[in-house]
Amino acid sequence: MTVSFASDPAQARGRRMPEEESRFRSCFQRDRDRIIHASAFRRLKHKTQVFIEHEGDYYRTRLTHSIEVAQVARTIAGALGLNPELTEAVALAHDLGHTPFGHTGEDALSAMMAPYGGFDHNAQAIRIVTNLERHYADFDGLNLTWETLEGLAKHNGPVLGEVPWALRAYNDQHDLELHTFASAEAQVAAIADDVAYNHHDLHDGLRAELFSTDELAMLPILDRCFAQVDALYPGLNYYRRRHEALRRFFGVLVEDVITLAQGRLAALQPQSVHDIRAAGHTIIRFSDAVFADLKVIRAFLFDRMYRAPSVIGMRAKVTTVVEELFPYFMAHPDQLPKQWRKDVEETQSETDLARIVSDYIAGMTDRFALQEHARLIAKDSEA
Known part of the structure; x- marks a missing residue:
């Protein structure tokens, strides 16, 4: 079931370089497939999420993170009647512009590039898919649809004030309407990123023994999740217990996003994707209560994981x-x-x-x- 405010591939604004469309795949499916086959996507396999890629085989990399984001995004998009392929395309591509060594590498490269216009990983993702992937005979980049490019540029909200040079250089040639909010599909990809990393950073931190299961069980939301597991499975093995609790935590976040979005959409009554862009605020987000709890969890991770001596x-x-x-x-x-x-x-x-x-x-x-x-x-x- 799709809804009136979903992005319709039949009404897509097209590609900068016109192409004959496929008889078998929608334009958003082709975008997703081009992203998956891109060299930059493959390189995410060996790029840091939190821990340097070679520090352990079980920690998330940018590739596994992106796959998890796409899985969450499709689930939420399906529940809301949105276009799953556009949602997945934005989710899979959202981290293409990341440097080696995660945000640490980005901070270092940003400092080096300060005299030359700076560096921003979101803008770099646009640069990759519009210029640096050079495999096709007819164009540089992947020649993605306007909707996918808009989602990459604005999934975190309108780009106001000083626009990063890499994004500005492309936007001057192909207006992505940076002053508006993105489609609901792109907003879903953004919140799926938050869901995924809030979940898997806890899992990776436990595996790295930077904190204990008992410490997690004292945090908001997680305290209820562990209590549910202990009530259902008394004496459960340590590893299974924490897995069951974390999957419930994952579920709480996804359900919260879906429930709140359904209410906000019902109040807005959008009749088209343009109504989503013109709403003046983000439609897809966490509830205030869950967001407040996540701030506590993020503060814990910041102190115990992101600022751990190792x-x-x-x-x-x-x-x-x-x-x-x-x-x-x-x-x-x-x-x-x-x-x-x-x-x-x-x-x-x-x-x-x-x-x-x-x-x-x-x-x-x-x-x-x-x-x-x-x-x-x-x-x-x-x-």
């Missing part, structure tokens, strides 16, 4: 990697791969070069960044 130590190490790779490639662009050197030949300013170097470093996986640092810089320092 995590801080690794953050310092990988920050140095980015801080040293950037000036190295600025001084030695001849060390860039052959296909990147062709772009360097067309540069007209230091800013142009910096943006090519930034694109290259941002696309690195954790392990490749470490390998290149060891090969190009650590080797020289040891000589």
Whole structure:
């Protein structure tokens, strides 16, 4: 069942470069499939979520995170009658612009790029799907539909004030209406991101032994989840007990989003996707009560996980990697791969070069960044 405010592929605004549409797949299905087959999507397998990719085989990477986000997003979209393929496309692509080493790498690259217009991972995702994926004969990028690009640009809300240069450069050619809210599908992808990481960061933190199950059982929402499990399964094995509690926590978040969205949609009575964009506020969100509880949980994770000594130590190490790779490639662009050197030949300013170097470093996986640092810089320092 679809609803009047769902994004309809038959009414999509099209692609920047016109293409003959498929007889078997909708335009949003093709967007999703192109994202899955993109090189940048594959590289997410070896990019940090919280823990550096090589620290353990069981921790989430950007790829497994993106798959979990897409699963949550499809569930919510289905319950609300939205288009599942557009929702999934935005969910799968939302982290394509992340650097190696997660937010730590982004912070370091942002500092390096400050004199050249800065760096923003959401804007970088747009740059990847509109320019840097260069595999098709007729165009650079993936030539995604307007709706998918809008969702990537605005899934966290309107882009107001200073627009990141990478997003502005594309928007000047193909107006994504940055001042409005995105479709309900994109809003679902954004909240699914919150659901996924709030759940899996707790799981990964337990696996890393940064806190105990008993400590989790004292947090809001989780206290009820553990109580339910203990009542149903007294004496349950430690690992099964925490799994059962965390899956219930996961369910609480998803159900809260669906219930609140149903109420807000009933009050708004949107008749089209345009009514969602013009609503003036986010439709898909957590209830105030659950959001307040999540703030407590996030504060716990910030203190016990994101600022844990082991995590801080690794953050310092990988920050140095980015801080040293950037000036190295600025001084030695001849060390860039052959296909990147062709772009360097067309540069007209230091800013142009910096943006090519930034694109290259941002696309690195954790392990490749470490390998290149060891090969190009650590080797020289040891000589």
